[in-house]
Amino acid sequence: MFARCQVRAPRSLKHGPSSSPLRSAARAYSSTTEQSHEPPNARNSSRPRPIYRNFLSGLSVGLVLAVGWLAYDTYNQRDPFTAYSLVGKEPVSSTASILHLEPKSKTRDLELYKDAWRKGIWNVQFKQPQLQIVRAYTPLPPGDGSTGQEKGELRFLIRRDPHGEVSSYLHKLSPGAGIEMRGPYLEYELTPEVQQIAFFAGGTGIAPALQVAHALFEGDKTDPSRKDKKLHILWANRTRDDCLGGVSDSPPDTALPPKPTWSGLFSSTKSKPKQTSPPSQEKGVIVKELEALKQKYPGQITVEYYVNTEDTWIDEDAVFRALARFDDKVFTSSAASQEQRQILISGPPGFISYLAGPKEWRNGREEQGSVSRLVAHALSRHPHNVKVWKI
Template sequence: MVGTAIWNQVRIAREDRFSSLLNPSEFTPYRLKKVEYASSNSSLFTLRAPRRGSVRWDDGGENDEDTEGEKEDGEGELRELLREAWKRGVWSVQIKQPQLQIARSYTPLPPITSTSPPTPPSPSSTTTTTKSTSTSSTADLPPVKPIANPSSVSDIPPQETDLRFYIRQHTSGELSRYLHAIPPNERVFVRGPYLELEIPEHVEEVVFIAGGTGIAPAMQIADLMARRERGGKLTVLWACRMRDECAGGVSASESGAGVEGGAGSGQHPPSSPSSWRNWLSLTNPSPPPPSSSPRRKSPIVTSLESLQSRLNAHPTAPTSSLHIEYFVDAENKMLKPASVLKHLKNGDGSLKQGTEGARMIVVSGPEGFVNLWAGPKMWAGGKEVQGGVGGWLRGLAGEGGEKGWRVWKL
């Protein structure tokens, strides 16, 4: 879903209720307020909305002429719109590359709450990052530069209406390369929101299969379940190419296992050349040498753990919970059907059943990853549609979800 233009969407609210600061019909110039190092090839971006009367940003947004009432009214509209979006399901916005006039859809990360632990500091400017010799799609790109002064970005307090994104830098990705190249406080043109997948109130359990930055929609679902009265059970199976994408992440099944170099030990072998091509063909790369020092915790892992704390503390717990498993290509720990199947079964080995539509399997990530697990989407009537369930999930859930699990491809 990330990086794919989506033009035919279900709108989250009626046309006359859209905020003047964010709407699906026209692009609004936001400001890039913060860029945080996430991994050697990805970053976290924070965009901030303009004040209602200064959408042109002629003066950098410092001296707009709004009255206080107009400012509060515009921000109030935006807060209402975003709160409604967070309650509905998985949603996205489009970001435009102004020179090429192309747009791509990106999934916002849940807002930082007062109970969220602070984002770990980025590597200092003295950190040496070597260029990967990987055969992956990022092989020809320089690594993402660590932030020179981490304290300068942490000094910017988050706002409820900020839009945060987890974006990988791709060789052929015009939008991702553009975002990684522009300086802080630059204008970024945004429109939306667009509803990608509604999570109705009767959905009680979701198994989410994520590849790379496809983890963002899973975080939205975790936030939604933590917000709503009924809660919900969410299992996230996150497949990464390199350990630095999920550094510090401890799988629930390995917590406390203390296996040297494994997900539960707190120390991880360094990333080695790897690619989705290796992953998809199920060929195992040579294992990397062991590491002698622990790594920093990924900010995405920090956010996932914060969401886990919120959902696990829900009034309906333990019925409501967030279970996270990490799979790292470079460590020969691949996400395979058996890893998914165990979460679709009861303790006695029988497949979970229940009210129709109460259980979902969601797949999100690069196109090849989604196709492998659930089969390709189809084009019908001039728009992209789900199509039947294929890939590995066809045997697990059935072509039409007749085994009790509805499958959705993002």
């Protein structure tokens, strides 16, 4: 689903490795002999004869495999998997379920996980044992009154991709089954300066939003500014199924300034947010958790729901309205450091890209990339000193 980059991982938590297959594959090299630009003499004198050539290429492939295996083995020894059991599976929509996991034996990493909950956004990795591939998943914060945290229990909102290897594997497991897991890997660290966040979540990208809510309001209970912190979540889903019964908080009373003439090039033509069907009496599990948070922290959390099949979309105006929720009175000009107000975007790569442009690969590392598209356009209409993070 997501392609996330590692941001400011502190020393106490692990740095996230890429979710690439664990098996190392030998590359198929094409022969370059015929296209060589070396002069004929050099070719004759320096090239080994075929038998040696075969031997040498076999040796180099062997060496590449051995080095790959050694790196993988060393990495696994340094960052081993822990055995967990699936203790419950709770369907939340036609394509997603919440999986409840518990360590098979007393885990020594309990403090590491407690630290992660206070820090910000983090994930763990599950292994698909037959194919030996791993994928990252984001734990949901423990519900109110949950005692599971002391036992190291974790919950995950996992969407089943019918053609996906690991998500299908996880969804097929029955309660009691074993799962290999490792982590935690920190992706984004919430600093004490952060006061207001606009969080754009796509699909299961709501899990990182809930982690942020947890760290922001439950993290440092000694922080006196905790009561003034604000979180606005815009949650987009393909179908109502995933956010059943969710009703958006009304937008702030802000007049939208005229759009620059070029903005129509970038925003969706179907972009008008509207509530097309009456809200369902029944409420989805995540909607209930969001409402519980709103009740627990009145005035501090607001949520807007967007459902593609109902023709409601996060467009430039929605981003603009989210920016208008930043309380300017609290942040007067120079006093406002960029750190205090943040826009976080989490979801599939297409969602992140649509809102703020893609993340970029540089020197084998995934980096934030520049901020463009809807977020950049909205910021140009309503300048704010904000930090933007693509999660």
